[in-house]
Amino acid sequence: MKKLLIIAFLSLGLTPLAQAQFGVKGGLNVAELQGRTGEDASYRAFYHVGVFYQANILGPLAIQPEVQYSLQGGNLKSAFTNYDSQLHYLTVPILAKLTVGPVFVEAGPQFGVLLSANQSGNLQVGFTPDGQPAYGNVSRPATSEFKRGDFSVVGGVGLKLSSGFSLGGRLVAGLNDINDAKNLSGINDPRLQNRVFQVYAALQFGGRK
Template identity: 80%
Template sequence: MKKALFIVLLSMFYIPFAQAQLGVKGGLNVAELTGREGESSSYKAFYHVGVFYQANIAGPLAIQPEVQYSVAGGNLKSAFTDYDSKLQYLTVPVLAKLTVGPVFVEAGPQFGILLSADQSGMMQVGLAPDGTPTYGNESRLATGSFKRNDFSVVGGVGLKLASGFSLGGRLVAGLNDVNDAKNLSGINDPRLQNRVFQFYAAFQFGGK
């Protein structure tokens, strides 16, 4: 995964500058963690910021690699638990972008590396002498409870505005299980996958 990220980042600088436009972007993440049985998931609001490099290929078609700091996670709740997870990623989407007039659509893969994670709220904190779970309200670092790599598919639409500005929205759907925790009885927890709706504003230097 790290090798693939390095190749993507390196390739961004081999596209002739005259054919490309650098830009900056940022906005809202509405994220949840899906897939855990016995707990209902709900969305939490986070954010993302990043830079991108739009390389024009032919006519309305372009390739757009990006580097983002992006926060995912969500709330999980059961009869005994109610806690939030906050996962901080370095993400690299590599998107094909098709522009027709002021409207564009974009899609492609995204690679992510987990930087840190934390959890807070009512969760399992131990086992009673008879083996039954005990619960408590706490905040804790949880980086070791999640896998370091995340792979997603991205799809979105947007609108180009004047002077290089644009607005857009995306769905980022995680494909792999990001859960790497064992519960306190030593059994692997069910799968968890990231799902993020992104709403962003972007500015391209030299854009018209």
């Protein structure tokens, strides 16, 4: 967590304050969890909100660090299970942003810290006396079943409107395995990754328009 904050603050100091634009943003997450063998993944709708700092460095090029609260996860379904996972993240994207006229493109890494997680639906809840998996319809905390850190790459495009407003869309592709479940057997794959499509609106304050 401390490393994420240090990276963000270092990015904030790249250019003078007069050439920076602070802003707020929020929008829709359409997310799924990919990579688990034996279960079909499908998307679920969530949301994200955050703040950002656009530091103009050279002509149309800028660096934009952000801090976001991002709710993501998805649905996983097999012959015996059908459940939703909700993962609450603090995410820090650090993006290079190129603006040409009203259009901008952005790309870079994103670091995420899992704050909490829960699961609801038909899940494996244990084993029967003869050692067979037992299933039940439950809603339960699931933070311990996911790794705390998540590293992703981000790419997106957007449109700058008047009065500091902008609209954009992004793909956030998780690169590392976030699955940390150790108490179940039969359906757990060694890899589980976040995949999130984001649509957002942003409002910038100050700096160069």
